[in-house]
Amino acid sequence: MDIFLQQLINGLTLGSIYALVALGYTMVYGILGLINFAHGEVVMIGALSSLTIIRPLADSGLPGPVVVLIGLFFAVLVCMALGFTVERVAYRPLRNAPRLAPLITAIGVSIVLQQLAMLIWGRSYHSVPALLPSGTHEVLGATFTEVQVIIVVVAAVTMMGLVLLVNRTRLGRAMRATAENPAIAGLMGVDANRIISLTFVIGSALAALAGVLVSANYGIAHYNMGFILGLKAFTAAVLGGIGNLAGAMVGGVLLGVIEALGAGYIGDLTGGVLGSHYQDVFAFFVLIGVLIFRPSGLMGEKVSERA
């Protein structure tokens, strides 16, 4: 029982990280119908740029969480500027191009950002100073750290905040209008370009937040860390229904839990025929299963083809 509970906790943390990153994918997709493959790289840049600030401040005597907040603030600024620039340079010129073109550009941006980060921060792994409360607690034989609790809470709060933003504010209404039809929204006085820019900026700020939390959780950061994370988060967004904020959360947590339970029990259930390395296969198996019966994901609505 304690092992099962521990696997659930593992899955929930991993899933919350996926969810936090997936929110960025889903926001951009919701507005533009564009899969921003560079999002994982923005997460990485958030992690590394916060580290640049955190490192020299770590021994300054300031309380750990304050240092992390300063680092986060810096990372958010960097990522917001980055998100804004990427949209301007790489996506806006292709707004009316066939769908495939911005997709390819997104992959290109991802490669460029990765190489840039390699030039700036080097090929080495960076250890992240443990500044957040790192106490370990035990419940029914399962252990969890305070960082894990922070991750789960932050992911949930962020998701709810975003839902409120989109459904309850003027900006949110403008976003929804732009998502539905940018041309008509323009006629109603919505500056679609500004809204799209803002969406990228908000998404990138979330990526910075995710980056800081991920690096705090694993204790290391590397220019390559965004790739797999982005891929998994994208899967989570599709599983939950891409374009749907609550779906990103559900998809992320579900994917995390499936992976943890998969790794923990496949081996025993199949008598050792399939080992723990089948955890990804297992996760994608569930994804395929969901997509067969609900092509738009668990919580996705049927999206009508845009004009």
Next chain:
Amino acid sequence: MPINAKTLSIAVAAALIAVGCSKKEEAAPTAAAPAPAPEPMLVVKLGHSAPLTGPQSHIGKDNENGARMAVDDTNAAQVKIGGQTLKLVLQGEDDQADPKQGILVAQKFVDGKVNAVIGHLNSGTTIPASKVYFDAGIPQVSPSATNPTYTHQGFKTAFRVMANDIQQGKVLGAYAGNQLAAKTVAVIDDKTAYGEGLATEFKKAAVAAGVKVVAEEHTDDKAVDFKAILTKIKGKKPDLIFYGGMDPQAAPMAMQMKQLGVSSKFLMGDGGCTTEFVKNAGEAAEGAYCSLPGIPYEAMPGGPAFIERFKAKYGDIQLYAPYAYDAVMVVVEAIKRAQSAEPAKILAELPNTDYQGVTTNIMFDENGDLKDGAISLYIAKGGKWEALETVGGAAPPAAPSAPAQKM
């Protein structure tokens, strides 16, 4: 309009490719030492392949730097081959630690008519690439591929300057059973040719030493979250956890063990035996064990001098740089003996290698494996790897400082 957009995207793609390429090229010119040539030069192209991007790029760059230093040293020495001055040119390529990419790089070397290849870094890339070199008759010396298969395919072109995993696994397994007195062990590997190969050899030797394998788990060489498999292992309470894989996984694995309160000892092969591991795992690294083919750097014949020169030029050694240096030198020695840089002539001379390198005295057996390869064991203490003992090799066991003088 659509045409316009298409051309634009093509232009962007082209620009991206250009960016990607210029990155790779920039590494090469360093080798071109300003040598006003009064006499004819013999230009010899050496290919070097290792992952320069991706999670293992720090180790890959380390290898390339080691090889580059050897190339610079050779060029500075003005070696005469048949009346011509030998000038080595190193062509560094990125195989991304990916077997598919490894074959592409190999083909590129063959098409570019390199005289010899140093590499690759990983067993997973080295083994498939070795077939390409064998077919083309190009000598290949790997500094760090330790999977036994590499030299056991009957390819007369395959050599390595490091003990293989049969030797390493044997030492690790015996160490687990005897010195660490483990009764039970959980084995994790990263499913690569190296990781799985080493784990297999370790298991055989551990079972032979009376250790019971209670769990076998697998991950991959890009993962960072191991809590699920570690939780499962925790439930089986093994005395020891063995990991066959590289440091990008080993460091977070050690940290997550600590977070989950796993109290088992942690043992790794050479892939985790890096400065990056102790640096990144921090406190969680303390008390971890690892093995490295060869003898401790400090005890290597040319070790301390090499470390100093390398540090001044490229910074700390990650892992295999001295081996990459020796791999280049072994080829240079073969060229000197053959008085020719033709691949066939180099190949004919390589088996006769008897070279006092930085790492050890290098001689090859009939397969192209290193003769009398030593294996050393280390423990992480105070943020550093500390040498415990050296098994086998040119020195009596348990005398880590002795082998330096032997040859």
